[in-house]
Amino acid sequence: MTMSIRIEAALEGAVLRASAGQAPPLLAQSLRYALFPGGARLRPQLCLAVAKACGDDHPALADAAAAAVEMLHCASLVHDDLPCFDDAPVRRGKPSVHMVYGQPLAVLCGDALIVMAFDALARAGAMAPSRLAPLVSTIVLGVGLPGGAVAGQAWESEPDPQVEPYHAAKTGALFVAALMAGAIASGADPLPWRRLGETLGAAYQVADDLLDAFSDQDECDKPIGRDAALKRPSMVARLGVKGAHDRLQSLIGEAVAAIPPCEGEQTLRELVRIQATRLVPKQLALSAA
């Protein structure tokens, strides 16, 4: 089974469980709307790739870890799009959740997705109990406080945010968690995967800053120009477009070099390169060519 099929099936299973019985129909619909169709599914792809590289001896747990990471990512998108944050009317090429279902259900949709992530882990973890606690703790580091995605978003409400802890928390932490969770799900030591996660997270954040500053609205699945409008710390504001592009290329190189020796090393190297290429805004790739 391809990784994409495994990821979509795990997400579908989570939505079906949440929508069973007497679930409130609109909230159940909003979950499906928030999760499908997905974006690049970058984090769960990386999670599964590492699980495979580490032997994939418990695929159901790896699938649950990948789905959990994606549900937490989507929860953060739904909440970040709310009027009190980015006030984003569009996400992944369609109206954002609060535009379709209203703010109350958008808040609850994010809450439900967070809970569903831990439910998925617990269900699959029941068959591999010794892996469950480290898996939950690792994913919590990626999403919660002090340094996960929620903390990252909260830096935008601080009067004087610092760019490194902000970016590390906002995007880096969930990449690190995705990779380390893949290793734990396969019973492997997660620590050798930390550096790759940090580097990919940093690359992704620079790419996101470039996309926000530089790309056409057509190319981007969310409103652009927000960083400058909202006066957020941005690598483009700091290094310029050329500087940020150079930094992205060097981070991609670092990421490939940070892949630890493992069974599927070559496949993983390929995946990182492919995903990295997708990060570069098209116009920039053309003008650099």
Place this chain on the structure above:
Amino acid sequence: MTMSIRIEAALEGAVLRASAGQAPPLLAQSLRYALFPGGARLRPQLCLAVAKACGDDHPALADAAAAAVEMLHCASLVHDDLPCFDDAPVRRGKPSVHMVYGQPLAVLCGDALIVMAFDALARAGAMAPSRLAPLVSTIVLGVGLPGGAVAGQAWESEPDPQVEPYHAAKTGALFVAALMAGAIASGADPLPWRRLGETLGAAYQVADDLLDAFSDQDECDKPIGRDAALKRPSMVARLGVKGAHDRLQSLIGEAVAAIPPCEGEQTLRELVRIQATRLVPKQLALSAA
């Protein structure tokens, strides 16, 4: 150690862990603000009481379960108070979280508390791995979809909500989860505790409806008259004040009768009676006396 000291210590530990290192300071403050000083701590008290009644052979896990349930309850209060839901300016006698920290941090505060609940379970569960998965799954049933607290809140956004599934999800499910989690944390069968949880949850919901319809603002720690104003299904609207009060008394009797045979049965009976008495709005208790 008294149950109250155990609960406060477990919550304090969770806030300290979340506030460590480079946590965004305002969000960290908001967590403390949302959790302390607490209300009656009804759910964690019941959770610990059941854990004790079942032998309390792993107190750290019982404490984590109690703290998790309370953090999830507080998360739902923070989100329910938001302008897009109840728009409540006051909670537990002080300005609500969004009034002090703003809406973005209030959304994130609730998100962080949800994540912290599962973190607490995973940390303590690492020493009792076989109990962790059922503990997480049980608490998920109390808070998530299809029938937990988040689902309950979502029924308020449905065009035609039904009173029983709405109330069962909005308050009953987390009571059930609190009690069953106490049993699981002590390695006991959780099922005998379900009925007590359902009955207490129903009693609490009737009491809440009475409080909303009947009490003085002075007596109540949140804005009153909201159910009628927001046209929510309410037992008072359905049965009248006297009918709802009779129903509350009969549910309290059912709850005491639903306590399964156990070690600390007498203490637990006492606790249920004391907590139940606190549920009856003062004016109503006086007029009924």
